[in-house]
Amino acid sequence: MLTVDHLSKSFGGIHAVQDVGFHIPAGSVYSVIGPNGAGKTTLFNLISGLYTPTAGSVKFEGAEITGIPPHSLARMGISRTFQNLQVCKNLSAIENVMVGAHSRLNSGMFAGMFRFPGIVRSDRACKERAVDLMTQVGCKAYIDAHASAMPYGALKKLEVARALASEPRLLFLDEPAAGLNHTETHDMALLVGELVRLGITVVVVEHDMKLVMNISHRILVLNYGQKLAEGTPEEIRKNPDVIAAYLGGDEDEE
Amino acid sequence: MIKLPGANGVDSGSLPEEVVNRFRGLAALAAVLIILPAFLPNTFYVDVANRVAILAMNAIMLNLLMGYTGQISLGHAGFFGLGAYGSAILTARYNVPPLGGLILSAVVTALLSWAVARVILRLRGHYLAMATLGLGVIITIVLTNEAQWTGGPDGMPVGRFSVLGYSLAGERQWYWVFAVLLFATVVITQNLINSPAGRALQALHGSEVAATVAGVDVRRRKMDVFVLSATVSSILGSLGAHYFGYINPGIADFVQSTELVIIVVFGGMASIYGALIGAVIIGILPQFLAGYDGWDVVAFGVILAATMIFLPRGLVPSLAAAMRPKRGATC
Ligand SMILES: Nc1ncnc2c1ncn2[C@@H]1O[C@H](COP(=O)(O)OP(=O)(O)O)[C@@H](O)[C@H]1O
Ligand SMILES: [Mg+2]
Numbered sequence: 001m002l003t004v005d006h007l008s009k010s011f012g013g014i015h016a017v018q019d020v021g022f023h024i025p026a027g028s029v030y031s032v033i034g035p036n037g038a039g040k041t042t043l044f045n046l047i048s049g050l051y052t053p054t055a056g057s058v059k060f061e062g063a064e065i066t067g068i069p070p071h072s073l074a075r076m077g078i079s080r081t082f083q084n085l086q087v088c089k090n091l092s093a094i095e096n097v098m099v100g101a102h103s104r105l106n107s108g109m110f111a112g113m114f115r116f117p118g119i120v121r122s123d124r125a126c127k128e129r130a131v132d133l134m135t136q137v138g139c140k141a142y143i144d145a146h147a148s149a150m151p152y153g154a155l156k157k158l159e160v161a162r163a164l165a166s167e168p169r170l171l172f173l174d175e176p177a178a179g180l181n182h183t184e185t186h187d188m189a190l191l192v193g194e195l196v197r198l199g200i201t202v203v204v205v206e207h208d209m210k211l212v213m214n215i216s217h218r219i220l221v222l223n224y225g226q227k228l229a230e231g232t233p234e235e236i237r238k239n240p241d242v243i244a245a246y247l248g249g250d251e252d253e254e
Numbered sequence: 255m256i257k258l259p260g261a262n263g264v265d266s267g268s269l270p271e272e273v274v275n276r277f278r279g280l281a282a283l284a285a286v287l288i289i290l291p292a293f294l295p296n297t298f299y300v301d302v303a304n305r306v307a308i309l310a311m312n313a314i315m316l317n318l319l320m321g322y323t324g325q326i327s328l329g330h331a332g333f334f335g336l337g338a339y340g341s342a343i344l345t346a347r348y349n350v351p352p353l354g355g356l357i358l359s360a361v362v363t364a365l366l367s368w369a370v371a372r373v374i375l376r377l378r379g380h381y382l383a384m385a386t387l388g389l390g391v392i393i394t395i396v397l398t399n400e401a402q403w404t405g406g407p408d409g410m411p412v413g414r415f416s417v418l419g420y421s422l423a424g425e426r427q428w429y430w431v432f433a434v435l436l437f438a439t440v441v442i443t444q445n446l447i448n449s450p451a452g453r454a455l456q457a458l459h460g461s462e463v464a465a466t467v468a469g470v471d472v473r474r475r476k477m478d479v480f481v482l483s484a485t486v487s488s489i490l491g492s493l494g495a496h497y498f499g500y501i502n503p504g505i506a507d508f509v510q511s512t513e514l515v516i517i518v519v520f521g522g523m524a525s526i527y528g529a530l531i532g533a534v535i536i537g538i539l540p541q542f543l544a545g546y547d548g549w550d551v552v553a554f555g556v557i558l559a560a561t562m563i564f565l566p567r568g569l570v571p572s573l574a575a576a577m578r579p580k581r582g583a584t585c
Contacts, residue, residue: 088460112449
């Protein structure tokens with residue numbers, strides 16, 4: 001589904017991502033773990049086109065997508081959520097979700113200004129689908145809410161609904177369970193499983209190890225921007241490098 | 255797939271709330287526009303109404319750019335001036351028919367604003383404000399200095415507007431032209447705002463990153479809305495010039511641009527009726543202060559400061575929020 005090769009990104013002197021390569025099989029849950037500052041978010045930003053890599057390449061279904069702007073990737077079926085929420089607080093909750101469907105709708109300026117035939121109907125269908133998505137991710141209580149009036153946990157889920165509205169085939173979730181309580185985290189895990197059953201490949205950054213080990217087919221471990229290990233949850237659990245980095249990272253402390 | 259209970263407010267059987275509100279607003283606007291002339295005793299008042307209508311349309315276009323898309327412009331009157339002087343020069347010196355002058359000026363303004371947008375819409379916040387301010391100032395300076403074309407600071411006369419041999423004359427005829435255009439502007443901008451394109455504009459205002467990841471070509475959208483609002487302002491400038499009969503560089507200057515910004519902020523950012531009502535209040539205010547030269551500027555300042563303090567969201571959104579019945583405890 002997605003192949004990353006020798007991908008690097010540096011900010012000034014900081015090598016946020018360094019020579020990282022891996023392959024995400026279609027239909028899997030793929031997790032990226034690592035301590036804070038390991039480069040997980042930067043990796044997502046590189047793949048989703050928000051950052052231009054210093055070196056390396058990203059291939060989506062065999063096609064080179066390095067350097068393609070994010071808005072084109074959305075059309076190709078790649079979507080994501082953000083660790084630091086990116087919600088449009090000037091819109092209602094449901095409008096935020098509908099924005100996710102942007103590339104699936106007729107979004108021409110003149111089409112909108114003069115209400116071209118079909119535009120009202122397709123927008124209504126989009127709204128109904130947005131309601132379904134909000135229900136699916138557990139945001140049902142906020143269907144009539146304004147985004148600016150929603151608590152953190154609900155916004156987290158709202159971002160997932162928005163990402164799903166673009167009908168992605170590859171979905172990146174950056175710490176989807178951060179800030180969620182126990183039940184909500186459990187629901188999020190169920191949701192991820194459901195999405196995979198629907199044929200979406202899901203890539204997750206997550207700190208909750210239990211959750212990661214439960215839902216992932218494969219795991220990538222990053223440390224200081226570099227690939228520390230990659231494999232099945234079983235392999236990762238036994239990997240001596242991972243154990244060293246997670247349990248006895250003393251030598252790295254300043 | 256879950257079917258929606260009516261309580262969600264997305265009940266597709268009956269008309270949604272916003273559709274009802276929309277038609278209520280448009281009906282009220284149409285009624286006011288139709289009966290207003292009967293209450294205007296003489297052409298002086300009709301003239302005020304016409305100028306307010308022009309101001310309102312300009313403010314709505316600026317609100318599209320500022321309130322909805324979040325791109326500040328402190329030079330918007332410049333585009334109005336380009337349309338006005340384009341029409342004036344083309345009709346007076348090149349014998350171009352008025353409609354041709356209007357269209358040609360609009361095309362030139364569209365191209366110019368497109369070229370300018372390519373450069374300045376990379377900027378944000380204060381930098382964009384400064385760049386648009388500079389653009390407005392440059393346009394005013396050119397209009398003032400190129401006296402052999404524009405008549406310089408004294409301005410120049412503009413002939414009547416005519417199409418297909420029919421010529422518009424008198425405040426009352428123009429009233430109907432501006433009334434229809436104002437109504438159309440409200441309808442069309444409302445359509446836009448409620449369409450996927452309009453949602454994209456508001457989304458990039460809320461979060462450029464979110465919008466771009468959702469598939470919105472942020473740069474292109476900013477350019478589109480900048481060019482659209484500049485071009486409409488140019489068309490209004492052309493019509494305004496023919497209506498006024500005489501123009502000077504003051505119509506394009508910083509004071510005019512600022513007045514538009516004040517209208518948008520006072521009436522309400524991201525509110526079409528806000529821009530409209532703001533234009534009515536700010537537009538007729540100088541009439542009450544006619545005897546006190548310079549005090550209208552002071553009044554603008556006071557209004558702007560008071561708005562920021564007491565109605566930070568602007569007049570119409572604040573009133574709408576106050577009047578809306580409180581929703582159930584869904585959030
Ligand atoms: N836009 C940026 N500019 C400068 N440095 C950055 C930027 N984004 C990330 N970094 C740096 O790159 C490193 C990796 O950050 P990040 O990818 O956010 O880590 P993680 O998501 O794994 O916690 C950090 O040292 C961070 O400070
Ligand atoms: Mg991160």
